[in-house]
Amino acid sequence: MIYKHMKTCLLLGILAVVGVIASSGLISLLYQEVWDGGFPSVEFQFRFVDVNEVPIRGVELRVLTKDGDEAFGYPVTDYLSDSVPMSDENGLLSFHHLSVGVEFSGRRRHLFFLIPVETGNGIPRYTVQFLFDSTVITSYPYHKLHPHDLASLPTVNRDVSHLGKSPSSLPDHLRIERARLPAKIKYRIVTKTIVVPNHN
Numbered sequence: 685m686i687y688k689h690m691k692t693c694l695l696l697g698i699l700a701v702v703g704v705i706a707s708s709g710l711i712s713l714l715y716q717e718v719w720d721g722g723f724p725s726v727e728f729q730f731r732f733v734d735v736n737e738v739p740i741r742g743v744e745l746r747v748l749t750k751d752g753d754e755a756f757g758y759p760v761t762d763y764l765s766d767s768v769p770m771s772d773e774n775g776l777l778s779f780h781h782l783s784v785g786v787e788f789s790g791r792r793r794h795l796f797f798l799i800p801v802e803t804g805n806g807i808p809r810y811t812v813q814f815l816f817d818s819t820v821i822t823s824y825p826y827h828k829l830h831p832h833d834l835a836s837l838p839t840v841n842r843d844v845s846h847l848g849k850s851p852s853s854l855p856d857h858l859r860i861e862r863a864r865l866p867a868k869i870k871y872r873i874v875t876k877t878i879v880v881p882n883h884n
Contacts, residue, residue: 721807722787723759725780727840727871728829732775732814732821734883739775743821743880744768746813757851758787758858759810759826764848777814780871782847784863814878821880834872841868 732740747755747763756765761782763769771777788808810826831837844867850859 720786720788722783722785723781723827724830724834725783725869725871726830726834727842727873728779728781729873729875730771730777730779730814731875731877732771732777732816732880733877734880737879739771739773740816740880740883741771741773741775742816743771743775743777744815745770745777745779746815746820747826748811748813750809750811755810757854759808760812761847761850761860764851767848780842780847782860782865782869784858784860787858816880816883822878829874831874834874837872837874839870840873841870843867844869 732743734740745760745763745768747760749755754765756763759781760769760779762780769777769779788806807827811823812826812829813820813823815821844865847860847869850861856862
């Protein structure tokens with residue numbers, strides 16, 4: 685009889701603990717945090733060489749959305765339908781992202797007030813591809829091109845005239861024509877050398 689009573693008390697205790705945990709989890713999800721963000725202004729300087737370190741001219745940039753469509757004007761500001769960045773005689777391919785303020789936003793809840801749970805759109809996903817003779821030689825998720833120590837990188841100032849006109853398909857908040865831009869734009873410089881094997 686005593687054993688059955690202890691077993692019943694233990695079961696009720698377990699159910700009470702489970703109920704408290706479940707309730708705290710549900711309550712924690714009622715609180716929502718809204719955040720705004722954007723990619724920083726960066727000048728990417730990618731150099732393409734073969735295995736003998738000979739520069740490769742003619743490597744083209746392509747930027748795709750998560751659905752595989754070409755993404756003109758954002759997040760690469762100077763990737764346009766009529767102006768595609770291409771590596772020069774030194775193998776250097778430069779492209780830019782110009783920050784014009786808030787570019788995207790998201791919502792975040794914390795399960796049990798500890799575990800972040802993202803809702804909404806969040807950080808948009810793009811893929812940056814590099815092609816030679818119409819063949820993709822390498823690709824990267826765009827957001828991973830930005831190093832964590834961005835503030836420690838060197839900077840360069842570029843005349844605002846180096847940027848083309850934003851595509852009309854871009855929403856207003858991403859169009860550079862809508863932003864009040866200085867005559868000189870300050871970019872952080874991200875450099876990378878990419879060795880292309882089997883290049884003839």
